[in-house]
Amino acid sequence: MEPDLKRKIMKDLDRFVARREFYKKVGKAWKRGYLLYGPPGTGKSSLIAAMANHLKFDVFDLESIRSDSHLKSVVLSTTNRSILVIEDIDCSVHNKDNRFTLSGLLNFMDGLWSSCGDERVIVFTTNHKDRLDPVLLRPGRMDVHIHMSYCTPSAFRILASNYLGIQDFDSHRLKGEIVGLLESTKVTPADICEDFLKENDDDVDVDDDDDVDAALERVVKFLKLRKLEGANNVDETETQEEEKAGNGPESE
Known part of the structure; x- marks a missing residue:
């Protein structure tokens, strides 16, 4: 990863963790959303592991989610100081094969479910950012967009x-x-x-x-x-x- 980008990510993570009182003051759920996008093999999953190591957070992989109700039950069972990961988000949000829907995902990100627990980082990955619905990309859902590029x-x-x-x-x-x-x-x-x-x-x-x-x-x-x-x-x-x-x- 480019050193400047690495420093920016670490600074953003540290700032998020240090702002508990600010989130409480403004009445926002204490969470931060990241979108990691770029070609396969550019280090998206490795970056998630590095973020968890840096923050000393647990990681919950939501890849095996089968439906909206399953998503809700899993989110409610996760702990504070966690990174919740949905990889290949462009392949996960649809109505086939019992995967969760866009409305279910939005409820997870900024509905009532999102208020359950504190100090959560939500990380989404995709190889194709252009395939994502624009409603997912706005601040408050995917706050930070990180492009993982080819080797420099x-x-x-x-x-x-x-x-x-x-x-x-x-x-x-x-x-x-x-x-x-x-x-x-x-x-x-x-x-x-x-x-x-x-x-x-x-x-x-x-x-x-x-x-x-x-x-x-x-x-x-x-x-x-x-x-x-x-x-x-x-x-x-x-x-x-x-x-x-x-x-x-x-x-x-």
Whole structure:
């Protein structure tokens, strides 16, 4: 995660916990809603765990909720100082398969149910923010929207330090090439972690400069391959769009 974003989230969480008297004074339920959105593998679930560790809160996963009545009973059974999590919210709110409805969710977020208990953080995740009903996105329901994006150079520095023991990535000879590839390629932190784990499975010695160099060279190859795959996907999409518009080979 970008350091500035990390600091903003920690500051917001700390401010929320410290404002008990303010919430009591204005007559609002002492709760805060977060929406984490972005592609799969960008760290949404990991961020929830980090938030819980930072606040020392319990976590209640509401993924197995079957209906509105089940949602209500589960919420009433949760404790104070809790993080309530609904992942993939765009897939959960519908009337099929006995999942809860939009009206049930709204009652959970800001109706009478929300007044049961104090010091609650409610976290929703989605890969597709654009699919959410606008009524869910307003302040008071999802107060803070956090975009979890693809791997950035600053995130790579942290991962390289954690997985390969590289403390001074900026001085490495491959730094410029890797940064350029990261800025032009859609690759998630999870992708990078998995690649590092593969190298560690090959008995990479993080204290050996030659092994670290070899690991980073393989990362460069991985990023180049991912960039090429992305370019091929774009070309294929453009060709399909041209054919649909009557400008492709079939129309000739």
